[in-house]
Amino acid sequence: MGKFCVNTSGAKGSQALLKLIINTRGWKEEPCDTDVGDVFWAVTVEDIEARLRRKKPQQRLAKIPGMTSLCNKVPFARMMKSLENADLYWPHTWILPDDTIPKSAFTKKGALIYKPDGGTQGDGIFILLSAADLENRLSNMRGQTGIVQRYLSHPMLLGGKYKFDFRLYVLIASLDPLRVYLCREGLVRVCSDPYEKPASGNQHKVSSHLTNYSLNKYTSNYVHSDDPHDGAHGSKRTLSSVLTHLQEGGLVEREKLWQQIAALVGDTCAGLAEELCGPRERVASLWPRGELTPNQRRTCLGILGFDVMLDQSGRPFLLEVNCNPSLDTxxxxxxxxxxxxxxxxxxxxxxxxxxxxxxxxxxxxxxxxxxxxxxxxxxxxxxxxCLVDLVTKFAVVNGALDIVRADKRAAKGG
Known part of the structure; x- marks a missing residue:
C-alpha cells in the first residue's frame, strides 16, 4: 500500500495546516487539481460538485454535500425544532419572518438575539431588549430571513468577569452508517471586555457579548496567549486547559459536562444526517442535485464546529453549528x-x-x-x-485524517 495521499488543491485557507500535518506525518501531498488522492479537501460548492463527478468510489471527500445550506441559521433552526430532546440544550428560537414573536417574550427572562440566516463571524447580530427593537430589526430585513433566540443572560463567566464559549470540533466520518467523533481538544473564545447583563447602554458592545475572534481581535483589550496549557489567561484558550481550570475552581464536573456535550452533539448529528439522507424533494432544498447516493453518504465526511455556551449553573447550550470552521493557525x-x-x-x-x-x-x-x-x-x-490554535487544530485535523487512513487500511484488509 502506497503512502497516504491528501489532495489539497481545493483546501483554500486550510492548506497551511494540511501541509504541516502531511509534512510531519511523512504522507504525500497532491497540491494540483488532479484525480490523485485518498482524500480530497474541498471548500466551495463548485469544488464539491466537480470532485463528486470525478472521484472514484473508494476516494473520500472532506465535505458533505448540502451541509453548508443545512447549517445556515434558518434551515438549522427548522431541523432543531424536529428533534425530540433539543429543548434540553437549544435556546428557544423563532424563525423570521414565519414565526410571530409575542410581546411576552420580552420578560424578566432576559433579552433576545437576532441572527441573519447566512451570517458568519458575528456579522449582523443584534441584541433585542424590547418589542420596539424587534420591530426595528424586522423593518430592516427587506425580505431576508433570520432567527431570533433567547439570549443566555446569565452565562458562566471566566474569572467572574468574562463571557466565553466553546468551539468544539466534530467529525462526521459518514452519514450512512452515521459515524461521529467528538475531539477532546477544542477552543475557548473569551470576550475581551467584561460582561454586563444586556441593557440599553451596552447592547451594542460586541466585545462584551460576542466571543467571535473576528470581532474581538480588533480591540485593545484582546489578550494574546501562546500557552496552550494555561486555562486562566488569554482571549483564546484550549478547551482542555479551561475544563481543568473550571473543575479546579469547582464550577463544573468535567466528565459529567463532557457526557452532556457528547449527548447534544450526538443528537444534533443524528438530525443532520436524517435531513441529508431524507427523500429527494427535501434534500433538493439543501443540495441542487437532490438525493445523495449511497456511496456519497458513506465516503463524504466533514469537520463541523459546534459552538456551545455554559449558563451560570454549568448547563451546556448549543448556539449554532459551523459547517466550515476556520482551520487557520x-x-x-x-x-x-x-x-x-x-x-x-x-x-x-x-x-x-x-x-x-x-x-x-x-x-x-x-x-x-x-x-x-x-x-x-x-x-x-x-x-x-498561535500555539493555542495550532495545538488544537493540529489535533483535530490530524485525528480526522488518521480515521480516514484507518478506514482505507481496513477496506484493504490490513
Missing part, C-alpha cells in the same frame, strides 16, 4: 497604530509545543517576519503561529 500582531503590540518570540524548539510552532512557521504568511496588509487586520501586521 496563525494570529496577527498589529505593528503600527494605537493597537500595535510587541511580537513575542517563539517558544524553544526543545519542547514539543515549540517544535510544532517552529515547523508551522514555514507555512505562515510572510514566514512570521514580513509585514502584511491582508484583510485579517486593518493595520499593517505580522502573522505568527
Amino acid at each position: 496563525d494570529t496577527v500582531y498589529p505593528i503600527e497604530g494605537p493597537d500595535a503590540q510587541p511580537v513575542p518570540a517563539l517558544p524553544s524548539a526543545d519542547t514539543p509545543d515549540g517544535q510544532l510552532a517552529h515547523a508551522a512557521l514555514a507555512f505562515i504568511r510572510g514566514r512570521g517576519e514580513k509585514p502584511c496588509r491582508c484583510m485579517k487586520h486593518h493595520r499593517p501586521h505580522l502573522h505568527r503561529p
Whole structure:
C-alpha cells in the first residue's frame, strides 16, 4: 500500500495546516487539481460538485454535500425544532419572518438575539431588549430571513468577569452508517471586555457579548496567549486547559459536562444526517442535485464546529453549528497604530509545543517576519503561529485524517 495521499488543491485557507500535518506525518501531498488522492479537501460548492463527478468510489471527500445550506441559521433552526430532546440544550428560537414573536417574550427572562440566516463571524447580530427593537430589526430585513433566540443572560463567566464559549470540533466520518467523533481538544473564545447583563447602554458592545475572534481581535483589550496549557489567561484558550481550570475552581464536573456535550452533539448529528439522507424533494432544498447516493453518504465526511455556551449553573447550550470552521493557525500582531503590540518570540524548539510552532512557521504568511496588509487586520501586521490554535487544530485535523487512513487500511484488509 502506497503512502497516504491528501489532495489539497481545493483546501483554500486550510492548506497551511494540511501541509504541516502531511509534512510531519511523512504522507504525500497532491497540491494540483488532479484525480490523485485518498482524500480530497474541498471548500466551495463548485469544488464539491466537480470532485463528486470525478472521484472514484473508494476516494473520500472532506465535505458533505448540502451541509453548508443545512447549517445556515434558518434551515438549522427548522431541523432543531424536529428533534425530540433539543429543548434540553437549544435556546428557544423563532424563525423570521414565519414565526410571530409575542410581546411576552420580552420578560424578566432576559433579552433576545437576532441572527441573519447566512451570517458568519458575528456579522449582523443584534441584541433585542424590547418589542420596539424587534420591530426595528424586522423593518430592516427587506425580505431576508433570520432567527431570533433567547439570549443566555446569565452565562458562566471566566474569572467572574468574562463571557466565553466553546468551539468544539466534530467529525462526521459518514452519514450512512452515521459515524461521529467528538475531539477532546477544542477552543475557548473569551470576550475581551467584561460582561454586563444586556441593557440599553451596552447592547451594542460586541466585545462584551460576542466571543467571535473576528470581532474581538480588533480591540485593545484582546489578550494574546501562546500557552496552550494555561486555562486562566488569554482571549483564546484550549478547551482542555479551561475544563481543568473550571473543575479546579469547582464550577463544573468535567466528565459529567463532557457526557452532556457528547449527548447534544450526538443528537444534533443524528438530525443532520436524517435531513441529508431524507427523500429527494427535501434534500433538493439543501443540495441542487437532490438525493445523495449511497456511496456519497458513506465516503463524504466533514469537520463541523459546534459552538456551545455554559449558563451560570454549568448547563451546556448549543448556539449554532459551523459547517466550515476556520482551520487557520496563525494570529496577527498589529505593528503600527494605537493597537500595535510587541511580537513575542517563539517558544524553544526543545519542547514539543515549540517544535510544532517552529515547523508551522514555514507555512505562515510572510514566514512570521514580513509585514502584511491582508484583510485579517486593518493595520499593517505580522502573522505568527498561535500555539493555542495550532495545538488544537493540529489535533483535530490530524485525528480526522488518521480515521480516514484507518478506514482505507481496513477496506484493504490490513
